[in-house]
Amino acid sequence: MHKYETVLVFQADLEEVALNALVESVETLINSVGELTKIDRWGKRKLAYPIRKQFEGYYVYMTFDGEPSEIANIKRTLGYNEQILRYIIVRLD
Numbered sequence: 001m002h003k004y005e006t007v008l009v010f011q012a013d014l015e016e017v018a019l020n021a022l023v024e025s026v027e028t029l030i031n032s033v034g035e036l037t038k039i040d041r042w043g044k045r046k047l048a049y050p051i052r053k054q055f056e057g058y059y060v061y062m063t064f065d066g067e068p069s070e071i072a073n074i075k076r077t078l079g080y081n082e083q084i085l086r087y088i089i090v091r092l093d
Contacts, residue, residue, distance in 0.1 A: 003092040012056035034066025
């Protein structure tokens, strides 16, 4: 297993209940293929440039342990969700 970190940018106009449910679904997704080790909610921040006509995003940082073969599945699932503006997954050395 390798260590990974991910930063997700959610739509800022989501209600807190919907946002919490969305973050929990990402946690469940990661825990289904690996082990979530840290989650840090950075909160609402201004975007450097508009993404899908959004000027703010809600940032969440996560670190997890997982198999390299499962990263493509995580990326595919995150890409299908329209409430996630951007995400990046990086392997830590």
